[in-house]
Amino acid sequence: MAAAAYLERIQALIRSLCDEELAAIGQAAESVAERLAAGGRLHHFDTGHMKREPIRRAGGLVGLHPLELELEVRHRAPAGRSSAHTEAEQSYFYDREDLADYLIEKSNLVAGDVLVQVSNSGKEAFTVGVAAAAQARGVLVVALTSVAFSRELEARHSSGKRLFELADLVVDMKAPPGDALLELPGLATAVAPASGVMTAVTLWALMAEICARLTERGLAPAVYRSVNLPDGWAFNREQIALYESRGY
Numbered sequence: 001m002a003a004a005a006y007l008e009r010i011q012a013l014i015r016s017l018c019d020e021e022l023a024a025i026g027q028a029a030e031s032v033a034e035r036l037a038a039g040g041r042l043h044h045f046d047t048g049h050m051k052r053e054p055i056r057r058a059g060g061l062v063g064l065h066p067l068e069l070e071l072e073v074r075h076r077a078p079a080g081r082s083s084a085h086t087e088a089e090q091s092y093f094y095d096r097e098d099l100a101d102y103l104i105e106k107s108n109l110v111a112g113d114v115l116v117q118v119s120n121s122g123k124e125a126f127t128v129g130v131a132a133a134a135q136a137r138g139v140l141v142v143a144l145t146s147v148a149f150s151r152e153l154e155a156r157h158s159s160g161k162r163l164f165e166l167a168d169l170v171v172d173m174k175a176p177p178g179d180a181l182l183e184l185p186g187l188a189t190a191v192a193p194a195s196g197v198m199t200a201v202t203l204w205a206l207m208a209e210i211c212a213r214l215t216e217r218g219l220a221p222a223v224y225r226s227v228n229l230p231d232g233w234a235f236n237r238e239q240i241a242l243y244e245s246r247g248y
Helices: 002-037 097-106 125-136 147-151 195-216 232-246
Strands: 042-046 064-066 114-118 140-145 169-172 180-182 191-193
Touching: 002 042, 002 114, 002 140, 002 169, 002 180, 002 191, 002 195, 097 125, 114 125, 114 195, 125 140, 140 195, 147 169
Parallel strands: 042 064, 042 114, 114 140, 140 169
Antiparallel strands: 180 191
């Protein structure tokens, strides 16, 4: 079955993550805990499909702040004129390096903060530009990216670097080149990508370790509880108030 083959491939990638990236996850978590203990704040930036995955989730950190940029262009080609761009291309801004500087300029990032930046390919000018602009502010950039895939791709940033080459710390999410895992008879391209699952698994492994490193310091972080539990809403209001008063 294709379903079974996909699940086997995903399990193999998760095992690889566990076997090869625990030290990197631990190093990243320790660096985050150090900065949070010193008054820094934790931020998350993802240009992909999982950008909301760790935000306001049960078991997730109250003090994880999403950084987002929304840009949408809608312009139908006039009669008799062919469109220069598809609808998807009209709102594709990841090749715009200048927008990275704009994003960080308008953000609330300050020196001592941490930015967890997620990009499977890590090649785009915008993505790398965000990391560079954040670092220029004294922000620690922790990259979650797929290194083998990224190595096969040409860097589009003016520095000639991809995200894994620029970030302060890197955790390899292990999604393979091309992302999709299964070749099926009769189809011209592979199906069933790895990056969504591996992004979620890597993120939550990192967040769990951050919580552990903070707790070891006697700084139990504010964490969301499921609102589907009877006391969920009340508990979360208390946790939000704790975070606002303590900063972690």
